[in-house]
Each structure stands twice: as C-alpha cells, then as structure tokens.
Amino acid sequence: MQTATIPGYTYGTDEAATSPLTMQDLERLKAVVGLTEDDRQSLLEAADILADQADDMVTEYRRRLGELPFMRPYSGHPDGTPDPQYSAASKPRFDRFIIDACTRPLDQDWLNYQQEIGLRHTRAKKNATDHADSLDHIPMRYLLAFTAVVIATARDYLAAKGAPPERVDRMHAAFTKSVMLHVTVWTRPYVDAANW
C-alpha cells in the first residue's frame, strides 16, 4: 500500500494534529490494555495475513453500519442516502488503518495521528478532508460500540489463510488490544482532559 498516494493520509507529517498526550500517558495505557512484546510480534504476523484483506474488512464494516438506517447519515448524506464519493475517498485511509494498527511503532507520530483520527470523527474535523456534507459528528457511544464489530469480525480474516487456531487466537487477542488502544486514544478529543 503506497501511503504517499492516499489523499488526506497525513501520518507522520506536520499536517496531522498534535496529540495532547505524553509518551508516559501512552506507556500507561499500553500497560492497562496489556499490550506486550509478544503481542507486537503477533500483530506483525497478523499484518501479513490481513494485508490483502483489509479492503474487504472495511467493506464488511461499512455493510454492517449501512444495515442500520440511523447510522447512514454519518457516512452518507444527512438524509441517509449514500455518498459514494465520500465513501471512496475515506476508504483507503480506513484500509491503511488496519495495517497501521498492526505495524506502526507506538511513538509521537502514532500519538499525533490517533489524535487526528479522533478529531476526524468529531465536529472539529469530520468531513473536512473529503469535503463531504455528511453529519458532522459521530457520537462517542457509536464509536465505542462499533469497536465490538471491528474486533469480532477480524477473527475470520485472521483465520482465512489457514493459520492454526492457537495462532489465530494469539493474533486475535493482540488485534483486540491494539484496536482498543487506538479507539481509546480517539476518544480524547471528545472529552476534557480531567474527565479523560
């Protein structure tokens, strides 16, 4: 996947937001989610297996969201009709996230881009990258609740290349921790520092 050719993907650049979190905040969160060096290894294995499936995973995620009429105005037009341009423009970045979540070092660039993704789900920055007219804020409750679908769905994809079940379990556990870590950091723009 060529990151340079993904419009709006500003990972590691000055255009991404600056995270209000410190590396110590990140270390503590990693400890709480239980992400270990073994998990990092399992995530690298997962990246190989998911590399050519990420786009299908995102298609499935979106299909699940599309089944719920009240969710459609957040990714389509405000009246719930589809916005193929917005979907197509934002999809490569979501695809890239699947692999980034398995491979990116957890450093300052990582922190900054997670802040950026969080902002892009809120009225601070949603729609801006792709000039969409969709509803401008995804309620935090839906961001959190949808994490269950993102995590549960991943298992079949991790198993799709014939890895033994115990290896699939390890990769799935590591992927679960990684997604929880990401989404937790994405909630930072939703609340003030004291409550977060």
Ligand code: HEM
């Ligand atoms: C755990 C749950 C979720 C994950 C893992 C996730 C992941 C992502 C990622 C990686 C991006 C691309 C960010 C970027 O690099 O620009 C994105 C953007 C987006 N997501 Fe989510 N998302 C989640 C929940 C939701 C929900 C519940 C909705 C509701 C419809 C949603 C709608 C969108 C939309 C519309 C965008 C484009 C935002 C923009 O205008 O820049 N997401 N999401």
